[in-house]
Amino acid sequence: MNEALRNAAYSDKYREECAKFQPLFSEENKVEDETIALPEDYKILKTTYKGKVNGCNLHGNNNVLLDSNGETIHIWNSFDDDAEFHTFIYHRNGNKYLVYRQELYGYTVFDLANNKEFQYYPQCVLDGREYFIWTDVHYNPLNNLLAVSGCIWGAPWSTLIVDFENPMAEPKFQHDIIDCLDGGYDVYDDADFVRWDGLNLILSCYNVEKNEKEEIIVPPGTYQNTDSN
Numbered sequence: 001m002n003e004a005l006r007n008a009a010y011s012d013k014y015r016e017e018c019a020k021f022q023p024l025f026s027e028e029n030k031v032e033d034e035t036i037a038l039p040e041d042y043k044i045l046k047t048t049y050k051g052k053v054n055g056c057n058l059h060g061n062n063n064v065l066l067d068s069n070g071e072t073i074h075i076w077n078s079f080d081d082d083a084e085f086h087t088f089i090y091h092r093n094g095n096k097y098l099v100y101r102q103e104l105y106g107y108t109v110f111d112l113a114n115n116k117e118f119q120y121y122p123q124c125v126l127d128g129r130e131y132f133i134w135t136d137v138h139y140n141p142l143n144n145l146l147a148v149s150g151c152i153w154g155a156p157w158s159t160l161i162v163d164f165e166n167p168m169a170e171p172k173f174q175h176d177i178i179d180c181l182d183g184g185y186d187v188y189d190d191a192d193f194v195r196w197d198g199l200n201l202i203l204s205c206y207n208v209e210k211n212e213k214e215e216i217i218v219p220p221g222t223y224q225n226t227d228s229n
Contacts, residue, residue, distance in 0.1 A: 004129070007170045009106065009121035017126070021079055024049050024058045038098070039088045041068035042112075048081065065098070065110070073115050080104040083135040083150075089167075092141040097167050099137050099146075107134050109167045118168040132160050132176070139164060140196040143220065147177075147193050147201060157190045159203060161223050177203065180222050 008014050029051035036044040045064040052058070061081050065074040078084065080103055089097045096112040106121035122131050136149040148160040158178050163171040178184055178191050187209055194202040194215065201218040 004122065004124040004127075005131075005174065006123040007120050008123040008126045009119040011126070014121060014126055018079070021053050021056070021058060022077075024051055024053050024060055024079070025062055025077060026051070036086060038086065040096075042066065042088070042098075043070075044086060067112075073112075074110055074117065076102060076108070076117070078102050083133070085134070085136050087137050087139075089137075089139045090141070091139070091164075091167060092144060095167075099167075101134060104133055105131055107137075111168060116168065120170060132158075132174075134160070136193075138193055138196065140199075142196075142199055145223075147196065148174075149193050156185070156188075156206075157192060159191050159193045159201075161201075177201070177218065177223055178205075181205075181216075181218070183209075 029049040031048040031050050034046045034048070036046055038044065043066045045066065047062045048059070049061060050059045058079065059081055060077065060079045063076050063078065064072055067073050078101065082104060084101055087099045089099055091097060098110040098112060100108055102108050102119060103121060105125045106119065108117060108119040110117050125131050130152050132148070132152055133150045134148050138147040140147070144163070144165040146162040146164045148162055150160065151157045158176050160174055161177055162174040165172070178188050181188055187207060188205045189208050190206040192204040194204050196202070197217070199220045201223050202215060203218060204213055204215050207214050
């Protein structure tokens with residue numbers, strides 16, 4: 001992992017930035033309540049907030065995770081709910097995890113067996129640069145990888161390949177699948193996740209040269225190329 005992608009979620013600077021926007025979660029900014037159903041009768045009680053804080057128009061939410069007995073096991077705030085997701089993952093290690101976002105960038109994992117949280121926030125974003133925005137995740141237990149749907153702001157849609165062998169630690173690698181394909185962004189303008197087929201990754205890509213969408217099969221030898229990281 002290069003320095004730009006180092007995890008900054010537990011740095012003093014990141015905590016200071018979060019503290020600046022805590023006033024969003026005041027009663028006057030409250031908009032609505034919602035219940036999100038998850039597998040195995042887990043639920044998220046979500047309260048949405050919208051307001052102007054430190055000159056920024058924000059929309060986020062407070063979340064309470066309930067187990068199958070209705071007991072509160074986790075509480076967190078999200079500072080940006082654009083294209084949010086909450087994905088329940090059954091990992092090859094035997095544990096269950098909830099993957100979601102607390103920010104527009106990065107991701108968070110909650111270990112449902114041990115009630116522990118791990119957040120990842122890339123250093124480059126804290127430094128004022130753009131990075132890949134996660135909008136959905138697709139886990140493959142055969143290779144312990146996530147295929148992550150999303151994009152860099154203003155850039156073509158793509159799929160990020162992320163190491164998920166140890167969900168509660170900074171990933172060893174993460175790379176844009178388009179950079180791994182022959183021709184890269186000179187040939188492909190979009191790369192939408194379709195499915196995992198065993199160890200093969202199936203994508204729906206827009207081929208600029210052919211001016212059409214095409215479904216392609218990406219074998220492990222291609223998507224495991226980490227030179228772009």
